[in-house]
Amino acid sequence: MDQKGFRRGSFQSATSDEDMLEIAGASMDFSMADDDPPLDREMGGFSSYNGGGMNGMSTMMDFLEEPLPGVGTYEDFNTIDWVREKSRDRDRHREITNRSKESYWALLHSVSDAFSGWLLMLLIGLLAGSLAGLIDISAHWMTDLKEGVCLAGFWFNHEHCCWKSNTTFTDRDKCPEWKSWSQLILGHGEGAFAYILNYLMYVIWALMFSLLAVLLVKGFAPYACGSGIPEIKTILSGFIIRGYLGKWTLVIKTITLVLAVSSGLSLGKEGPLVHVACCCGNILCHLFTKYRKNEAKRREVLSAAAAAGVSVAFGAPIGGVLFSLEEVSYYFPLKTLWRSFFAALVAAFTLRSINPFGNSRLVLFYVEFHMPWHLLELVPFILLGIFGGLWGAFFIRSNIAWCRRRKTTRLGKYPVLEVIVVTAITAVLAFPNEYTRMSTSELISELFNDCGILDSSKLCEYVNDFNSTKGDDLPDRAAGPGVYTAMWQLALALTMKVFITIFTFGMKVPSGLFIPSMAVGAIAGRLLGVAVEQLAFYHHDWAIFSGWCSPGADCITPGLYAMVGAAACLGGVTRMTVSLVVIMFELTGGLEYIVPLMAAAMTSKWVADAIGREGIYDAHIRLNGYPFLEAKEEFSHKTRAMDVMRPRKSDPPLTVITQDTMTVEDVETIVTSTTYSGYPVVVSRASQRLVGFVLRRDLIISIENARKKQDGIVSTSIICFTDYCPPLPPSSPSVLKLRSILDLSPFTVTDETPMEIVVDIFRKLGLRQCLVTHNGKLLGIITKKDVLKHIAQMANQDPDSILFN
């Protein structure tokens, strides 16, 4: 069983200090791969799979017939070869088109192949919409469970419990069917003891929910924690993380997202919804061969699934597509645009038909007013933009510092305890203030709301002069005592949210960022709006107000200020531009407010960019060391390819394989003694003229398979990479032909090529490695990891922080 010895040796005799080795060892066990077809140990079950082309003779010439399962797939934590995947897809398409002329059945097959993309989008939209509906309804119910329970049916939340009964105008929330915990246990709801009991029950429920969430994450699917968007960005740029978009991750993420949101923690569900939608996309890809086998096509589907995820989170299909285009995707072909839009629409429609909010709205904080605004109000809007930018930069810095502390110190060893402590602090601080006690979405909804006659909340307690009211059009009024109380309570809520979100984002439960940032911005906006409104009311004779804001007119809308503030803060943290404005204007349903939103979003982006270049997701990518080649930044240093290539002057020369003079044993020695992911193939050691490039995984699989299946392959057999192998004396063992696994068109640059061009090539083509030649002879190799390390070095960052290969 020297194959076993060979394989065991491949991950024990490693001399390199690269971390990739351990991970490579873990994934060499093919049966652990989530996405690959499970590889039987004897590989016997797959003799029918490859159509009989096992001998590796002339049938190997056909690129499409992958003779061995596993060849052409990738190891975990590796980058895919975009060029190869795309050309494989083109070949497959060409073959289907050619065959379609042969028979009626083949024509039908080619038509169904073309439609498979659309069918897949439909299925993704349906599944994502259904899951989003489930998450919304369950989260609403469980959030209200902390405060009380409905006697008419325990599955109703507060609003639905009181739906049927007759409520009074002043006490719209109270109805006999809904009992708070103190009413249930003690029998009455008033008094200090009842308050303390309510407080205690609130904290206990919050702790239970978050404890359950973190235990489920830890026990079943550790990849389900966090937001998910940084990792999805990395996956879409070509990285493989097996299991990240799997079935268990989907189930656990859905369940624990509801628990985390209901426990009152300062987090949102939009980022995790993108992860959930991408999991749906990945799982449904397995139904279609076209997408299951091709990693590049699969990433197109994942881009569309991400669009569907944002679409159900905000009820904004166009915003979802733009978000996927701007933030999440790396290569976004135009064909994907139309399909993403389709998936987003289907998802939004499915969610609407499930109807989680009872009146055909998709999002809780849909805004319905259309009051005009005045040009002079741009000044406070720009102020809000500056606030958003400052807060965004502050949040990113502190959150990254805290997450780095969690990664490196002992704090990271107690994830469950950390979640419990943060939940306890959040719950204890949140209960006394009614604006933090309610769920964040409800808070945003109340802040966006324009006060009318019919609103009875504290925020709308203005001094009413009934003689001058005409219909629903209320003028600017003096603030009553309710408004002042609400103001200082909101200020306290703002400080609490600003600080607690820093510790919450990045914990080991699913956590999103959109809702807390929008809440911070909405509170700041509403405070500023009420301040400007009162200023205009009391000083209507000032020059700036007298022109347009006469007494008795309704000129300032604090709800609009809240909306602009929310957009500014969200833009400051994520650095979204177009997608943010489109999402916000789809939320408001009109184009009136595009100019204020754009002014605030642009200001906040400029201010935040002046302080720190990266958005929160790019900062997390850099913190974790993912091999993500940033597509938006220019590389502006004057280094050349020879400065970056390996081997350096002090290293041993480049490990190459010759095209027809090496034996199986030689190649096995090379593969076990080095850890490179691929080897160049040259004509001969003396000439060093390039033939092609062969990947490590393909070599190992082919050699093992040949030893087992082909006759006469022993350690002294010659390996031949060319079509016509040199004739050998009849007594020598048979030749192993590995022409089919050789890539005959590797990319090369000369050693004098400026690194700007090399980085551009890597970005635009999605390369993993690039060979460097000098005067036509092979000199060295540049891999994507080398490029990333070089960029980090040039930016004075630690080049060793790039962890993965």
Added chain:
Amino acid sequence: ILFPQAPRMFTPSSRNSVSPVLLLVLLGCVLCPPAQASKSSEDIRCKCICPPYRNISGHIYNKNVSQKDCNCLHVVEPMPVPGNDVEAYCLLCECKYEERSTTTIKVIIIIYLSVVGALLLYMAFLVLVDPLIRKPDPYTQPLHNEEDSEDTHSLAAVPTLAGARANTVLERVEGAQQRWKRQVQEQRKTVFDRHKMLS
């Protein structure tokens, strides 16, 4: 080979890949009917909110009418103001048509709670009962073992486990469960111990 192999997704070879899939299918099947469920009469209403007017206090009126009848004149009964004031009063009132589906809510909450219950039971089973059932096997490590040294020898044990030809369904299910447990353990090491991913 080139045909979409839909049945492959539902091969019974691994219990752990089937149960979440079954769950999803169940979810899909159950969620679709409630979306088109016939709305019972108690699930629609027209809600009119009327603010205080002169010396009349504010009031909320609910009535079970269709969408075209959802306005102040049909819903506000009895009308608190005399005939000539009705128009002024109704201008202040705001009427909204709302509908909901109680069956959807009930079904979704029950599904959610049963999934959480099932996961809890499975977790309890894996932590408490499973180590007692299996013979103490040096190659299979307990589920919540955090102090693992990063020992790749544990992976070398895989060939022996799968080397014996897994014939019966039970043994195949066992093999699948072992594979899944190893996968979760690897993920846990990457995320919680080495902090390589997800900070």
